[in-house]
Amino acid sequence: MKAHKIVIVEDHVLLSQAIASLVNSFEDFNVLYTCKNGKELLTKLKTFDNIPEIILMDVNMPILNGIETTEIIKKEYPKINVIALSVEENDITIIKMLKAGAKGYLLKDVEKDILELALKETIKNGYYHTKDVSNILINSLNDDNSTKIQLKKREIEFIKYSCSELTYKQIAEKMFLSPKTIDGYRDNLFQKLNIKNRIGLVLYAIKNGIYKL
Amino acid sequence: MKAHKIVIVEDHVLLSQAIASLVNSFEDFNVLYTCKNGKELLTKLKTFDNIPEIILMDVNMPILNGIETTEIIKKEYPKINVIALSVEENDITIIKMLKAGAKGYLLKDVEKDILELALKETIKNGYYHTKDVSNILINSLNDDNSTKIQLKKREIEFIKYSCSELTYKQIAEKMFLSPKTIDGYRDNLFQKLNIKNRIGLVLYAIKNGIYKL
DNA sequence: TTAAAAAAGGGGGAAAATCCCCTATTTAAA
DNA sequence: TTTAAATAGGGGATTTTCCCCCTTTTTTAA
Secondary structure (H helix, E strand, O other): OOOOEEEEOOOHHHHHHHHHHHHHOOOOEEEEEOOOOOHHHHHHHHHHHOOEEEEEEEEEOOOOHHHHHHHHHHOOOOOOEEEEEEEOEEEHHHHHHHHHOOOEEEOOOOHHHHHHHHHHHHHHHOOOOHHHHHHHHHHHHHOOHOOOOOOOOHHHHHHHHHHHOOOOOHHHHHOOOOOOHHHHHHHHHHHOOOOOHHHHHHHHHHOOOOOOO | OOOOOEEEOOOOOOHHHHHHHHHOOOOEEEEEEEOOOOHHHHHHHOOOOOOOEEEEEEEEOOOOHHHHHHHHHHHHOOOOEEEEEOOOOOOHHHHHHHHHOOOOEEEOOOOOHHHHHHHHHHHHOOOOOOOHHHHHHHHHHHOOHHHHHOOOHHHHHHHHHHHHOOOHHHHHHHOOOHHHHHHHHHHHHHHHHOOHHHHHHHHHHHOOHHHHH
């Protein structure tokens, strides 16, 4: 029986090689190669004829992150199944990843047996979800929180600037707006995100990946 | 030839098992067991007679972190060599870990060959350092930045509260201090840490692990 | 195509944060 | 034991933040 072909995308090389070693130890699975980020993955997919059946993809990566990469993969290689592999327990990130087309989402604190199961199930059924992730999905469909809070481009730009030592006056200058307009953005966001002050905004931005440390 | 005995401490189970798989694939090395945090490690060391030669230790872990755990290990099991394994590139963290007694510090984005080399060198010489870490060490000895910024207990407490939506007045209440004292703490920290406002303080706290998201 | 909603811009005033100056205990170190 | 930090508190001025209210322009949808 021919082993199923896996590719791993993960920015920390040691982890990526360690996961490769683990996957190679499973029966019927074989790691073709590993990549440091989405860009490297796309290059390698174009270069090599050997197309993987499953891509194990980290979510937080430099250059081209898991969500963006998965979207591209789904368009250009719709037959490849992407399984997300992340430490990120943030609901919004998980939902974004699944919307992008991931067929599974594994937290990095699962047992290796779960990884093996996820690989097998994905080959067999085309998808696999742990209970945790299923629950998040169900909750997110009920509360429409995940879809409700839609931030505008200009708001996101403002939030990013807010995660710095700039005063609002300075942010206004950077964005070519009057300080009073900036006041409006802020007040609006405070209400929308249910926060009390700029600290809350910074924490929100970091937790939701708008601002990266 | 008997294989050298390794123990892995890492909060993300899948990564810990993946690294175990990798280490087991090296000649002359064998993973005894893996632990989810420092507390579990200490329990297992007491329970099992089989004492490892090297502990591969993650730095950021819940319950008992890598730095605290390493300090305890150095006291109770001085013969065990600890190698830190982390994504954390923060100078202060690295120095803290080495001060705690780690014999090496590997970033998680090194090649697996480097891990193997680090294990071999540590068995042979009792230590191993990559160039990156050596450079950080040298710089830290020249600039006395790393040692200079010593935060006091009460300051750290204040910083943690600052990473919330509480006003300074509310923080003062929580800490049973006058708002004016809080003013002093803040002004002092701003100067000491070379930051301009509370946002800077929050970012500093997060980057230096004082406040965990 | 027209009404409604969203986005962009702004004003006034109160509250909070920031800055710069200062003093008195208490504790730790030389 | 004396000196130096660390801890706690303060006055007063300035800036920034925050809150509530408003208008104009641009999109979106009926």
